[in-house]
Amino acid sequence: MSAPIPRPAEPRETHPDTVDPRVEALVNEVIGRVADKWTMIVLEVLTEHGELRFTRIGEFAGGISQKMLTQTLRQMERDGLVLRTVHPVIPPRVEYRLTDLGLSLAEAFCGVWQWAEANIARIEHARAAFDAAKAG
Amino acid sequence: MSAPIPRPAEPRETHPDTVDPRVEALVNEVIGRVADKWTMIVLEVLTEHGELRFTRIGEFAGGISQKMLTQTLRQMERDGLVLRTVHPVIPPRVEYRLTDLGLSLAEAFCGVWQWAEANIARIEHARAAFDAAKAG
DNA sequence: GTCTTCACTCTCTTTCAGGTAAGTATAGAT
DNA sequence: ATCTATACTTACCTGAAAGAGAGTGAAGAC
Numbered sequence: 301m302s303a304p305i306p307r308p309a310e311p312r313e314t315h316p317d318t319v320d321p322r323v324e325a326l327v328n329e330v331i332g333r334v335a336d337k338w339t340m341i342v343l344e345v346l347t348e349h350g351e352l353r354f355t356r357i358g359e360f361a362g363g364i365s366q367k368m369l370t371q372t373l374r375q376m377e378r379d380g381l382v383l384r385t386v387h388p389v390i391p392p393r394v395e396y397r398l399t400d401l402g403l404s405l406a407e408a409f410c411g412v413w414q415w416a417e418a419n420i421a422r423i424e425h426a427r428a429a430f431d432a433a434k435a436g
Numbered sequence: 437m438s439a440p441i442p443r444p445a446e447p448r449e450t451h452p453d454t455v456d457p458r459v460e461a462l463v464n465e466v467i468g469r470v471a472d473k474w475t476m477i478v479l480e481v482l483t484e485h486g487e488l489r490f491t492r493i494g495e496f497a498g499g500i501s502q503k504m505l506t507q508t509l510r511q512m513e514r515d516g517l518v519l520r521t522v523h524p525v526i527p528p529r530v531e532y533r534l535t536d537l538g539l540s541l542a543e544a545f546c547g548v549w550q551w552a553e554a555n556i557a558r559i560e561h562a563r564a565a566f567d568a569a570k571a572g
Numbered sequence: 573g574t575c576t577t578c579a580c581t582c583t584c585t586t587t588c589a590g591g592t593a594a595g596t597a598t599a600g601a602t
Numbered sequence: 603a604t605c606t607a608t609a610c611t612t613a614c615c616t617g618a619a620a621g622a623g624a625g626t627g628a629a630g631a632c
Contacts, residue, residue, distance in 0.1 A: 380562025
């Protein structure tokens with residue numbers, strides 16, 4: 301009994317304030333793409349340090365593989381979040397920086413970031429209480 | 437040549453404004469836990485509809501399995517984001533609603549949500565341009 | 573007696589994100 | 603000739619996430 305829970309046929313709006321499901325789906329997709337671990341970290345690194353080269357971002361990000369870094373960066377570039385500048389020299393020199401869109405996203409995430417920072421203690425306390433209650 | 441990119445030994449702070457890595461790690465963990473797909477969706481559903489029963493949340497969430505819903509809800513309860521009320525009747529009746537902490541998180545995420553909604557077009561345009569440039 | 577409801581819980585299987593390691597291209601230095 | 607630096611690709615592999623589907627328990631309806 302645990303296949304996906306089916307959505308009700310149609311008329312199931314207790315509250316009238318439901319969002320257009322297509323918008324909801326799009327927003328979810330965007331958030332899903334944008335809110336993954338590495339994207340957020342790269343976003344933060346670039347916000348903090350400005351324009352950086354590939355390897356440098358990797359150093360600041362901490363623990364990311366080249367593969368994931370390339371992948372994340374490409375995705376962000378495709379989404380218009382970062383600008384990639386290739387200098388045609390050898391050895392190659394590629395620099396990345398946030399676009400205005402990227403900066404605005406960083407700003408939006410700032411709230412969450414701050415929330416997390418401000419509420420770590422509360423969450424840890426809640427967890428301890430929960431675990432204690434379960435154990436006892 | 438793609439093992440994790442090593443962090444530089446120590447003295448590599450071009451910018452002085454680097455955050456305490458321990459705080460950074462904690463924040464990342466919290467965000468990682470809090471910002472997954474289903475948590476965000478459940479958060480939104482509960483924000484929009486107030487107190488709801490298990491199955492109801494599943495219906496609103498769309499496409500979630502019972503297993504994932506249980507798991508997500510438990511995690512959120514543990515983190516102090518939702519309150520779980522069991523009515524000792526048969527068949528069981530369990531209701532979930534956001535705590536103040538949960539509400540404050542929803543509020544913080546509101547910015548991202550709005551950003552996503554406001555910038556879907558820009559992202560899609562960027563993607564189209566990127567793909568076209570690559571193909572042509 | 574068995575059927576239904578609800579909120580799970582368990583197990584099995586598949587999917588996939590992400591890690592490792594190696595390869596590529598180029599020019600200048602040794 | 604070989605080595606180095608840089609920014610990637612590519613191929614392979616593994617562990618964890620998550621989906622499917624069945625099972626559970628208890629009371630009341632039939």
